[in-house]
Structures are given as structure tokens and as C-alpha cells.
Amino acid sequence: MQQLNLRAEVKNLIFSYGDKKVLNGITLPIYENRVTALIGPSGCGKTTLLRCFNRMHDLYANAQYHGEILLYPDQRNILGKEIDPMEVRMRIGMVFQKPNPFPKSIYDNVAYGLTVRGVKKKSFIEEQVEKSLQQASLWNEVKDRLHSSATALSGGQQQRLCIARALATEPEILLLDEPTSALDPISTRHIEELIQELRKDVTIAIVTHSLHQAARVSDFTAFMYLGDLIEFGASDQIFTNPKDQRTENYITGRFG
Amino acid sequence: MEAHQDLLANIKRRQMWDFVFALMGLLALLFALVTLLALIVDLAITGVPRINAEFFVNFPSRFAEKAGILSAWVGSFCIMITTAFCAIPLGVAAGVYLEEYSKKNWISQLIELNIINLAGIPSITYGLMALGLFVYKLKLGQSILTAGLTLGLLVLPIIIVTTREAIRAIPNTIREASYAMGASKWQTVRYHILPYSSGGILTGVIISLSRAIGETAPLITIGALTFIAFLPTPPVDGQFPYLNFKWLMDPFTVMPIQMFNWLSRPQPEFHVNAAATGVVLLLMTLIMNGGAIYLRSRFRKKMKW
Numbered sequence: 291m292q293q294l295n296l297r298a299e300v301k302n303l304i305f306s307y308g309d310k311k312v313l314n315g316i317t318l319p320i321y322e323n324r325v326t327a328l329i330g331p332s333g334c335g336k337t338t339l340l341r342c343f344n345r346m347h348d349l350y351a352n353a354q355y356h357g358e359i360l361l362y363p364d365q366r367n368i369l370g371k372e373i374d375p376m377e378v379r380m381r382i383g384m385v386f387q388k389p390n391p392f393p394k395s396i397y398d399n400v401a402y403g404l405t406v407r408g409v410k411k412k413s414f415i416e417e418q419v420e421k422s423l424q425q426a427s428l429w430n431e432v433k434d435r436l437h438s439s440a441t442a443l444s445g446g447q448q449q450r451l452c453i454a455r456a457l458a459t460e461p462e463i464l465l466l467d468e469p470t471s472a473l474d475p476i477s478t479r480h481i482e483e484l485i486q487e488l489r490k491d492v493t494i495a496i497v498t499h500s501l502h503q504a505a506r507v508s509d510f511t512a513f514m515y516l517g518d519l520i521e522f523g524a525s526d527q528i529f530t531n532p533k534d535q536r537t538e539n540y541i542t543g544r545f546g
Numbered sequence: 547m548e549a550h551q552d553l554l555a556n557i558k559r560r561q562m563w564d565f566v567f568a569l570m571g572l573l574a575l576l577f578a579l580v581t582l583l584a585l586i587v588d589l590a591i592t593g594v595p596r597i598n599a600e601f602f603v604n605f606p607s608r609f610a611e612k613a614g615i616l617s618a619w620v621g622s623f624c625i626m627i628t629t630a631f632c633a634i635p636l637g638v639a640a641g642v643y644l645e646e647y648s649k650k651n652w653i654s655q656l657i658e659l660n661i662i663n664l665a666g667i668p669s670i671t672y673g674l675m676a677l678g679l680f681v682y683k684l685k686l687g688q689s690i691l692t693a694g695l696t697l698g699l700l701v702l703p704i705i706i707v708t709t710r711e712a713i714r715a716i717p718n719t720i721r722e723a724s725y726a727m728g729a730s731k732w733q734t735v736r737y738h739i740l741p742y743s744s745g746g747i748l749t750g751v752i753i754s755l756s757r758a759i760g761e762t763a764p765l766i767t768i769g770a771l772t773f774i775a776f777l778p779t780p781p782v783d784g785q786f787p788y789l790n791f792k793w794l795m796d797p798f799t800v801m802p803i804q805m806f807n808w809l810s811r812p813q814p815e816f817h818v819n820a821a822a823t824g825v826v827l828l829l830m831t832l833i834m835n836g837g838a839i840y841l842r843s844r845f846r847k848k849m850k851w
Contacts, residue, residue, distance in 0.1 A: 377728075390719040406724075
């Protein structure tokens, strides 16, 4: 196995919505060019943790962070008050549970990240659009209708479009929040293969409800329960030889 | 067998109540529709024969058969334009601010409550306020500008409320998608919120203007004239810069006031003129509201999330 480099590090992260504490001190490494899966029963805080990475909670009132998420190599704490959430979101891309393409053309969707950054050079935007659509293995299906509406695509295609949209700005980390939960098995397989391909270029953190998916696509797995990180380790170890009783109970289907 | 009989009787009894309620509802609806229809038909029978080309290009006159609504419809038109120019930017900006920017706390709830209240204030109150503010304090006179501003204020709450509703119909997933790409608030508003809500906003604007076009009380309060035999200064002239806004400061009359004026005369020939004006006003409102409904259905079809 190649050498492991840290890409981000969650340090004693406490997150609360108003009075309600959702994460009680999470510490977790995210390794470069690896896929880290967050698993756990509903309400355990895995999506909340993922959304901390690009400060999505800042969009809503009463969100409070304590602790740090350090982004390597510069070791900046992206939860710091002095850091603008826009900066964080420019460096860390996200794909949501439900495909959410803009009701615009396919091209405009993928180019959006560059548009908001003020990129004007058309040839560069075109290049990036093609490259990201190819990375998301969607190019062949849409290359002849880049300017037709994105909402006319199937659910699976829409989700790959959302991945392409996130990739177009070459993010340092890609966050996937249950990216296949709204998709059929074939589209799901497509996306899983895609994740395997993408880890060459980008670091991925994925929240999933499917343990099989986590086992198939991830290098590392973090099991969360009631706002705590119970166990973190290489996926092989977590799924074959969990150390904590609760992890074992969960992956053998005894609760959750 | 006995039980089955009971069951049937039970069903029959409940079906009878179904029928009774449906009948009551239908009667209520018919009552409203028939009254409205009777009014419109009566108006149309009296008014439609009077409508001809001359009616639109003649000024009001002492002779009923020579009188027309030229100054009235031009006045209505100029005031609608002024109203739209004042109310649309203000209303849309306020709506966007309240939905996308402001913090959701008790102050914003208080503001929301007050906006809804403002939409329900009797229009004459706006006229009184405008008389004090625009006519006396700001010395804008009894002009098209004053009237446009007054009606602009009157419809502002309607535009704010419909703008907010149109914006609220945009799912949060779209906002999250935009912000997750590193967009700023303004970029999210500019690229997503405004384009996706424009259909709803436009509908609200048209509906508010169709309300403004029929308003009489506030304009009478600010001192609109009821008899005007001249037009506002043309906005285009032969001298550089070929455009002027002198018409904004000209006196005016509008169609409902013209109608009111004719109705208050004793001669029945003038009442025919009033009915004809009513028909024109009604048609304009119908066209505007029809346009609003058409636009709304078109935008709905286009927007899929």
C-alpha cells in the first residue's frame, strides 16, 4: 500500500443546533486519495458531520461549531470564525442525497462553479466541462445535447451530472451524502464504479446507509452512533473484525 | 340479511347528506356567478353599443355623444407605467431580502405581519397619506407622478407577498447546490432565485397592476381632476435629448374617475358613456389577469426540480 497522507483532520468536533448537541466530539482523519465512508444508524450524525466539511450548516440559524477541521497541507481550521464559508466551499465539493441539478442546461450546470469564480475564458470552461463530464462517465451520453435541460435526464444521470458539477472546479475533497439512495441498482453500480475511479484524483468522504456499498467502495470506515465516533479503521478490518461490540452489532444487522 | 339491510340504509343516509351538501355548495356558487354575470351583462348591453373608435380618441365633452375616454385611458396608462416603475423594483427587492437575506426572528415575523396588514388597508388611507406626503410635503402636485407613487405604495405589499411566495416555492436543495459550489448570496439570487421565481413574480405584478388600474378613491383624495380635455406632455420631442419626463408632473384623470364623473351627471346619455368605460376597464382587467394565469402555467411547466 502506498504511503498515507492526511488530507484533513477532524479534531474534537462538537456541533450543536441551538441547544441540541448533534456531534459530541468527533476526531477523525481523512486520508488523501482514499475513500472514507461514514456509516451508522439514522440520526447518528454522519450527514451532519459531512456537512460540517463545507460549512453547509452556516446557511441555517443556530448552528454552532466547536473544535477543528484542519485542511492539509496548510492545516487551516475550516471551522474558524475568520474563514469565509465561501472559501471552504470552493475547496471542498459536495454531492447531495437527492440529485439537485439546476433547471438549466447540462453545460451551464457543470460550468456553474467556474461561472461563480468569475472564469471568463470560454475555451477553458469548455475543456473543464468536457473533462468533468468524462470523469463522471456521463460525457458519451450527453455530448450531443449539452445545451438541453438537465432536468430531462434520468435520476442516475442527474446524480452523475451533480458529480461532474462538483468536479469541474477540481475540489480538494469531494463529499458524497448518500449519493445513491435515490437511485436504482444499475445507476448505483455506475456511481460506485465512478467512486473507485475518482479516488485517483480526489479525496472522497461518503455517507452511506448501505453497508455493502461502504465495504465495496471505501478504504476507511468510520462507524458513528448517537453523535459519537465509535470506531474508525480500514474498511477490511471494520467489516471483518470490528473491535467494538456496537460496531459488530450494527454491521451484523442487530440494530440500526 | 338484516345486517345487510342496515348497512344499505346507513349508506343511503350518508349519501343523502353528500347530496345535500353538494347542492348547497352549487347553489352558493351559482348565486355568486349569476350576480356577477348579471352585472356584467347589464353593463355590456348598455355599454358595448357605445364603444367605437371615436370613443377612444375623443376627449370628454359637454355633449355625451361626442365625449370619449382619450385623456382617461392615456392617464391610466401613464400612471400604470409610473406605478410599475416604482413598485416592481422596491417590491421584488424587499421580497428577496426578506426571504434570502434577513434573519428569521421575531422582527422579521413582525414585519411580515405588517406587510400582510398593509395589503388590507383601505385604499383611501393611502390617498390621505399621499396627499400629506407627496402633494403637500414633497410638493409633487396633483400629478401623474403623485398618482403613480400612491398606487405604487398601494400595490407594494401585494408584490412583496407574491415575490416571497414565488421564492419560497424554490426548493432548498437548489440553494444548497448553489452555495456548495462556492457561490455568494448575490450569485445565488442572481443565477437561481430570481430566474426561477420570475414567473410567479410576474404574475403578482400583473395582478397588482390590475388592482391598481381600478383604484379610484386614493386618486380622488390626492385631487385628481374629473374633467380633462388635454393630454400629458409627449415624452418624445424634437430637441436634444429627445426624451423628457415633463409628463410626470402633468395633471391627469383615469378611467374609473371618468366613469364616476359621468355617472354623477343627471343625463342618461352620460350613463351610457360610463357603462362603455366600465366595459373597457373590465376587458383590460380580464386581459391582464388572463395573461397572469397564462404566464403562471407556462412557467410551471418549464420549472421541474
